[in-house]
Amino acid sequence: GNSVTQMEGPVTLSEEAFLTINCTYTATGYPSLFWYVQYPGEGLQLLLKATKADDKGSNKGFEATYRKETTSFHLEKGSVQVSDSAVYFCALSDQNQAGTALIFGKGTTLSVSS
Amino acid sequence: KAGVTQTPRYLIKTRGQQVTLSCSPISGHRSVSWYQQTPGQGLQFLFEYFSETQRNKGNFPGRFSGRQFSNSRSEMNVSTLELGDSALYLCASSLDSGLATGTQYFGPGTRLLVL
Numbered sequence A: 001g002n003s004v005t006q007m008e009g010p011v012t013l014s015e016e017a018f019l020t021i022n023c024t025y026t027a028t029g030y031p032s033l034f035w036y037v038q039y040p041g042e043g044l045q046l047l048l049k050a051t052k053a054d055d056k057g058s059n060k061g062f063e064a065t066y067r068k069e070t071t072s073f074h075l076e077k078g079s080v081q082v083s084d085s086a087v088y089f090c091a092l093s094d095q096n097q098a099g100t101a102l103i104f105g106k107g108t109t110l111s112v113s114s
Numbered sequence B: 001k002a003g004v005t006q007t008p009r010y011l012i013k014t015r016g017q018q019v020t021l022s023c024s025p026i027s028g029h030r031s032v033s034w035y036q037q038t039p040g041q042g043l044q045f046l047f048e049y050f051s052e053t054q055r056n057k058g059n060f061p062g063r064f065s066g067r068q069f070s071n072s073r074s075e076m077n078v079s080t081l082e083l084g085d086s087a088l089y090l091c092a093s094s095l096d097s098g099l100a101t102g103t104q105y106f107g108p109g110t111r112l113l114v115l
Helices: none
Strands: A003-006 A011-014 A019-021 A023-026 A033-038 A044-050 A056-059 A062-065 A075-077 A086-096 A099-104 A108-113 B005-007 B010-013 B019-024 B031-038 B042-050 B053-057 B064-068 B074-078 B087-094 B110-114
Touching: A003 A086, A003 A099, A011 A019, A019 A108, A023 A033, A023 A086, A033 A062, A044 A062, A086 B042, A099 B031, A099 B042, A099 B053, B005 B087, B010 B019, B019 B087, B019 B110, B031 B074, B042 B064, B042 B074, B074 B087
Parallel strands: A011 A108, B010 B110
Antiparallel strands: A003 A023, A019 A075, A033 A044, A033 A086, A044 A056, A056 A062, A062 A075, A086 A099, A086 A108, B005 B019, B019 B074, B031 B042, B031 B087, B042 B053, B064 B074, B087 B110
8 A cells, every 4th residue: 555654763953954854655646745744732734745756845945856766755954943843744645536645654853953 | 714723622531431523624625634643653544524425534443433514614523432542633624635736734633632
């Protein structure tokens, strides 16, 4: 079945460091790919998305490119801030005839210190 | 535009009881999905409702059920609660059931503790 694999955390960085969180997926068909972020005590917020191969999603300095050849959707940011500390989830849409569902990775905790 | 709202935010129940959680989607959104989040299993899809019909269902026992009303508000019910049902239950809404054209927006969740 479809699945998402994320790098294990936690990831600990200093402010202004470069961030990469790896995400690979297994899917039949052509799913859409998403990154969601969860701040402590809150629900999930959509960070960015890509709906087809070679699309680049971007938001708030974060970027991810849909790579079909490597089945990857790695999240990057050039300079992290303390406020970026959160849990990041990679997800894919699992569309079938009956409807849709998001399949999530396990999440990667990012901790940024000043 | 108001976001997805979930009530209550916190619940404490005992084993064997039943519980009902409520979700109000973003105005105009017709699809509502429910997810369970636990430290061990992560985020797992429960079910999706679209226009008052269950369109998709995850791999959960029949104790988990849901429904959607004509105004798109949704409720989920868990009967005969077990300790393992302790989790954060997240509701998400989207304009339609197709993620290629829509995106799911999540509420803050209901944290359920079963004692």
